[in-house]
Amino acid sequence: MSRHRQRQRERGQAAVEYAGVIALLLFVALAAIxxxxxxxxAQQAGTAARAGARAASMPDGDGQAGLAADAAVSxxxxxxxxxxxxxxxxxxxxTIDIPQVLPIFDFGSARRSVTMPCD
Known part of the structure; x- marks a missing residue:
């Protein structure tokens, strides 16, 4: 086989390899995200639980846990x-449902509990 004919057969090989590597890197980046x-x-669930427990432990805190938790979360x-x-x-x-970036990863939800003494 001549060199010219072999070069024609390998034409575009680098582009195909590049596309495969880019797809793999994109998948890894989205998995990290x-x-x-x-x-x-999980961090936001802990912050919301602390804020809710703090608000509910106050003398007039009945029913305030949900409002304080909502205000403490993004x-x-x-x-x-x-x-x-x-x-x-x-x-x-x-409990906070974890949003999905990729549909193949399902982490479910993050749940945190906090106990505080009442005033």
């Missing part, structure tokens, strides 16, 4: 708050 979003949602996340009534202490649990 998904892990960051999951960690951020607007693009939606917390679901559960709290009991204030006796000696109150426990507030916050």
């Amino acid at each position: 998904q892990l960051g979003v999951a960690a951020y949602a 607007s693009w996340l939606t917390p679901k708050t559960q709290s009991g009534s204030c006796g000696d202490q109150i426990t507030v649990s916050v």
Whole structure:
């Protein structure tokens, strides 16, 4: 086989390899972003639970846990708050669904609970 004919057969090989590598790098980058979003949602759930428990532990704090938790979280996340009534202490649990960057990764939800003494 002549050199000219072999060059024609290999034409475009670099472009195909480049496209494959770019697709792989894009997938890895999106997977890293998904892990960051999951960690951020878990952190926000903890912040919301602390804010909700703090608000609910105040003397007039009945029903304030959900409002305080909503205010403590980024607007693009939606917390679901559960709290009991204030006796000696109150426990507030916050669950946040983790948004999906890639549909193949499903991290579910992040849940955090905080217990504080009532005033």
